[in-house]
Amino acid sequence: MQVLIVAPRFWGVIVAVSIVLGVAGPFDTYEHLALAPRLAYWFATALATFLAGYLSIGLLFHFLLGDVGNRPVRIALAGLTAGLPVTAIVVLLNMAIFDEPTTATGDILTLYVNCSLIAGAVTVLFGLIDNGQPAARTASTPAVSSPTVPLSEEPSPGSAVAAKARPKLLDRLPPHLRGDVTYLSMQDHYVDVHTEKGSTLVLMRLADAIAELEGVPGLQIHRSHWVALDAVAGSLRRDGRLFLRMSDETLLPVSRSWFEAVRAAGLA
The missing domain is CATH 2.40.50.1020 (LytTr DNA-binding domain)
Incomplete structure (x- = not known):
């Protein structure tokens, strides 16, 4: 989490997502809020829900799932679990700003389903991308590399x-x-x-x-x-x-x- 929150790329993505959602105004936010409050609402929503989902997924993998089972299935379960804190945050923000827990979704259950599906889809997507990378070395093939010349030497180009x-x-x-x-x-x-x-x-x-x-x-x-x-x-x-x-x-x-x-x- 500490590494994440100091990464410029992370804040760039959060700001970009906030601007897109703030301008588009989905879930009736366009009708309820002016542009500046709408941008602030989506920035707070994007930041809080992402951090909550990220933390809950990390804890779930560390303490419960680990390396058990099929990786895409584990990531999907983690994403669905992340829907709980994400939904709670959205409800609290909506109650503070709109005096109601939901806007266009109609009820909290529908809101939870939407948040869970989005969180699950995002985590599965990242999991599939991660699976496409080269696998880490195992204990049976320790990563010992062969010696070479010191960095201070200047071998001839092309050799x-x-x-x-x-x-x-x-x-x-x-x-x-x-x-x-x-x-x-x-x-x-x-x-x-x-x-x-x-x-x-x-x-x-x-x-x-x-x-x-x-x-x-x-x-x-x-x-x-x-x-x-x-x-x-x-x-x-x-x-x-x-x-x-x-x-x-x-x-x-x-x-x-x-x-x-x-x-x-x-x-x-």
């Missing part, structure tokens, strides 16, 4: 070594942060890319970020973490769990699924 000398992932980073990658951490839909010069968030999947580090010796140690072997400063155990200590003193957890790969790499 086979030149193609591997610079990871593609660096092209996604601001120029002042482009250096040796130390580790990657997944945060929602973003990858927190750490280099020797700092860190930044990149909107992509962890598996795709790892693929763009081809040639950098590293290892995935958790479903949310990848480390460069040269950046691991040591390891320690806390409450029976294994952690890797990185060069910047960050502690990253090692999951049981990747423990054997970590031990095989000599890190534990």
Whole structure:
């Protein structure tokens, strides 16, 4: 949620949706409100309902659904569940502005059905798009990449070594942060890319970020973490769990699924 609300793209989408709905004035809002209040109403509705739906879907997946069952079905169920808080927010906003819980929908049940169908359709759409992306690596195929020449070397253009000398992932980073990658951490839909010069968030999947580090010796140690072997400063155990200590003193957890790969790499 924290990553989401500071993303310019998120606010751009919310503002764009608010303008379209505010100008169009669906659900009788065109007749009930002037342009400025109508824009404000749809901005508040779009922002509040999206955040509530996003949070409820995230909690449902984390605590109940997880990886059980067919992914499109799970996403559809999550979307339908999100209809509950979304409907509640719409009802409260309508009561505050129109002195009635619904406008054009006629009753709360119809409003809930509409909100649930929209939330379900949107989440299924995103799920289908996400399924079309390359699958993440599993514990049976740990993401260990082969060594390559240091970034400081300047191989001749067009040579086979030149193609591997610079990871593609660096092209996604601001120029002042482009250096040796130390580790990657997944945060929602973003990858927190750490280099020797700092860190930044990149909107992509962890598996795709790892693929763009081809040639950098590293290892995935958790479903949310990848480390460069040269950046691991040591390891320690806390409450029976294994952690890797990185060069910047960050502690990253090692999951049981990747423990054997970590031990095989000599890190534990």
